[in-house]
Amino acid sequence: MGGLLNMTSWFERLNDWRERHLTEQQLVLILALLTGLGGAVAALILKRLIHLFQHLLTFSFDDGANYLYLVWPMVGILIAGCYVRYVLKDDIGHGVTKILYAISQRKSIIKLHNIYSSVLASSVTIGFGGSVGAEAPIVLTGSAIGSNLGRQFRLDQHSLMILLGCGATAAIAGIFKAPIAGLLFTVEVLMLDLTASSIMPLLIASVTAASVAYAVDGPSAMFSFNEPMDFNISRVPYVILLGIVGGFASLYFTRTTFWAEDRFKRISSPWTKWLCGGLFLSVAIFLLPPLYGEGYESIQHIYDGHYTEITGNSIFYDLVNYTQNDGIRHSSFAVLCVFTLLVMLAKSFATAATNGGGGCGGTFAPSLFVGNYVGFLFAYVLNSTGYIGHLPVQNFAVMGMAAVMSGVMHAPLMGVFLSAELTGRFDLFLPLLIASCVSYGTIRIFEPYSIYTRRLALKGELITHHKDKAVLTLLHLEDFVEHDYQVVHPAMKLGELVKLVAEARHNTFPVCDADGHFEGIVTLDDIRNIMFQPRLYERMTVADIMIGPLAKIHPQMNMAEVMNLFDNTNAWSLPLIDQSGQYIGMLSKSHIFKSYRSLLKDFSED
Secondary structure (H helix, E strand, O other): OHHHHHHHHHHHHHHHHHHHHOOHHHHHHHHHHHHHHHHHHHHHHHHHHHHHHHHHHHOOOOOOOOHHHHOHHHHHHHHHHHHHHHHHOOOOOOHHHHHHHHHHOOOOOOOHHHHOHHHHHHHHHHHOOOOOEOHHHHHHHHHHHHHHHHHHOOOOHHHHHHHHHHHHHHHHHHHHOOHHHHHHHHHHHOOOOOOOOOHHHHHHHHHHHHHHHHHHHOOOOOOOOOOOOOOOHHHHHHHHHHHHHHHHHHHHHHHHHHHHHHHHHOOOOHHHHHHHHHHHHHHHHHHOHHHOOOOHHHHHHHHHOOHHHHHOOOOOHHHHEEEOOOOOEEEOHHHHHHHHHHHHHHHHHHHHHHHHOOOOOEOHHHHHHHHHHHHHHHHHHHHHHOOOOOOOHHHHHHHHHHHHHHHHHOOHHHHHHHHHHHHOOHHHHHHHHHHHHHHHHHHHHHOOOOOOOHHHHHHOOOOOOOHHHHHHHHOOHHHHEEOOOOOEOOOOEHHHHHHHHHHOOOOEEEEEOOOOEEEEEEEHHHHOOOOOOHHHOOOOEHHHHOEOOOOOEOOOOOHHHHHHHHHHHOOOEEEEEOOOOEEEEEEEHHHHHHHHHHHHHHHHOO
């Protein structure tokens, strides 16, 4: 206890010293460096743990059917689910969405336990075979490091948001050895603006994390090519076609993942969720082993040109690789294509089953995985027709990865640079751009939000690069309800109403019955031509002159919907009514505008 008090006292002295000697901008740069180091170390630990579990559980597997695939995935999501439910007692799923929510709430606060909890839960989930990615959990870990460092030094919200972005940048840069993609992830996916005050911390975090990863794992790219082939400009039409296919593959992946996740949310019992998710996942992996974990090994088989090896450890291996009477091993084109297609179609369901069953992981790696399979199958099938010459399958697999990632995440630049940095194929920059942009344009026709932002967008809590729209997400309806409007009753005489007008602060009067149910409004303009006619004071009542409101606001509405009502009706004040018709208060457009302008000015400053 004494040691903890001494540590707290030491930190307070350090904080006092930095307040005297360092500006906040200088401190942010130092903390960005520390966040980069922390994010890289966390990424390396997570990768080592995943590989350790996978090696211990699968090193003895042979090329044929392996029945332990029916066991390990269920055990993994059970351990992870119990850890989250009974030890953490908190939800750590959908890591990137949580970061977006923290940003949208203008708080940028990530809980302290996310520094380690996501690493532990996701390493067990993926290492035991969960068909998810490690990237979303490590992004949450990196963001938690940045956020909590900033909070310890009592930084303001703007600086906290920058450090949160530094953590996310460092996580991607560290786990993929991809500094440019890490920076673009923060810009395109987390939607943080690059300003004079944010660009340097993000660059420092990204370069630091990538440097640590290079120092520990070496300078080679994550995926390697035995014989890389140059890109021929005559193949551009096929690249465009691949981009369209990638866009629809992205749409399929996004929609089916959400559909499956919604089905799991409807199951109330966590044990039933585990049983359903675990059984589906285990059977799917037993039949289609590339679904095991992140699936990066099968991706490398494609880049090595060993296409039939992706069926290894499965019941299909002997069907794809068979020996005829001549004693020579042959491969079955049809079986391999069907197998690949099934893996692609099942990946989104396996991902949803992993998370829905209690596991912890993201959709980052699954989108990479699906993209590679889309590009591979696209070129492999076209080559088999014999009419178009030869398309380099490995090159198209890289383009497919960029296309599907761009579509799923609505991040075309990140898709391009991450694909290039993962493979070292910067010579494919032009076709990567083409495939990525076409895929992104295709999915935007049908799906306006990325797989990460869709959940928040449906709740009206999504922050965007459009500052005016972003500010609306930071405003909360309950902060603008005014209760000082004078309420009148339908039976009230005109004379009584005129006396209230002389004393009231507002020109609008909500009309409610004795039980508080809203019935209409009376405005000063409605009575201006009769309020000076005493002969009508006892003859007319409020019920005679009240009108219905131009619109009603309900508590569940977000501020974007509220402002749309004001714009569509040209009203300056509207009533807030609950579901039972009870009057709650009034909302004034001028009051909202005042806060809106103030927040917009603050939001736009560096």
